[in-house]
Amino acid sequence: MSHATSTRRSFMQKTAAGLGVTALSGWLPAHAAWPEKPVRIVVPYAPGGANDVVARLVAQALTARSGQQVIVENRPGGGATIGGAAVASAAPDGQTLLLASSTFATHPAMFPNLSYDTARDLLPVVRIADGPIILTASPTLPVNSVADLIEYAKKNPGKLNFGTSGNAGTPHLAGEYFAQQAGIKLTYVPYKGDAPAVADVLGGTLSLAFSGLAPTIQHIKAGKLKGLGVTTRSRLDVLPDVPAIGETVKGYELVGWFSLMAPAGTPAPVVQSIAESVLAVANTPEMKAKLEAGGLLLSTMGPAEFKTYFASEIKKMTDLIKSANIKMG
Structure with a gap:
């Protein structure tokens, strides 16, 4: 079963269980048209890198699909924490998203004095691609x-x-x-x-x-x-x-990944609608080919699966950084 298929299935099961059928039928129509107004994807790096490439591919595809403008805003600096802070403090309405990479799983260990809490203030929405x-x-x-x-x-x-x-x-x-x-x-x-x-x-x-x-x-x-x-x-x-x-080295795996995250507090139905929209444009032969041309691989996860994965990545990276005594600089 593909990540996309399991995502759609888990989305329906989780939402129905968590909200109830009546709540589901009442919520979905209100958010099914996401985005209903312009959306901003913050890239916490300068233009031209893999993060920027993924963001612009997704923004272009979402704009074409929805008719709403999805723009990319580059906010580099601070080891990606400047862009992270901008999204963590944004209104939780689904209109400001973060193109977050695997680097964000290292932030709790590398930046213990951040103005925001990566695990608490950023909400995993959808994983899009891997950088092998x-x-x-x-x-x-x-x-x-x-x-x-x-x-x-x-x-x-x-x-x-x-x-x-x-x-x-x-x-x-x-x-x-x-x-x-x-x-x-x-x-x-x-x-x-x-x-x-x-x-x-x-x-x-x-x-x-x-x-x-x-x-x-x-x-x-x-x-x-x-x-x-x-x-x-x-x-x-x-x-x-x-x-x-x-x-050869059993259990070894560590990849770069690229995702969208939202400010904490974004309503679950909005998160699910964003994820469904992104998965719809990501899981296509065209997107797969464009990513591969840049040395990336399509690898999608929906909100529930990605949330669990992100938590496990934070623990894995924190343990590694501490044991290897890795410092910034």
Whole structure:
């Protein structure tokens, strides 16, 4: 069963149980036309990144579907907390939404003194897409699999390093989580973006990189980079010969994800209507193709499933950040 199918089914079951059939029939018509007026999607990053791409694809599709203008507003800064604060303090009426990424699951641990409480003041609405992370190795490194890498690291403690697009980002966390789960030591080297990290792996001055698909996939297909594993639960259709790391390190999974959240207090029927509208435009071949062109994968969840998932991600990231002693900077 797909996420979208299970979402629709759980939506009907949960709403009927929680509101009653009479309440359901009374509420839905009032909100079925969402959006009834212009909607703002706040992106807590500068234009051009994956968060911005997802927001604009969804906004364009929702505008075309509803006839109402859905605009994207970029509010970068503060490690995404400026945009988060803007939505957390907005009116809970479904007209202001946040394009939240997996980074938001790290905020309780990384920013304990925020002006808002991520888990309390932001309401998960719908998960839209995943950003798979791939572990690549230098062509000169004498390993050809995750098992080889673990064996080599244990025999050569302190020798291997890995780079990512930046400190405390999801790829960095994926690398630290891998090292912990595999029982090995890797030295972290932060870079300003995926491209320079991948370039150093290609050149042999960096052992490993955890990065998005876009800067690596062609190098892997050309045999210039060793694709050792993906951080998703299963293999990717675009790289079927690259195993999931979890095939070797049991239980390993850590991906970047992209979602919509609303201010806490947004009425449940409004949240459900938003989710239904977003799922309708997201679960299409056109959206899937556009996301894949940007190195992303369609991966949808509705409100109930996403709420549970978000809570589990906060716990997982908090535990990892504390145990790995990851700090901002």
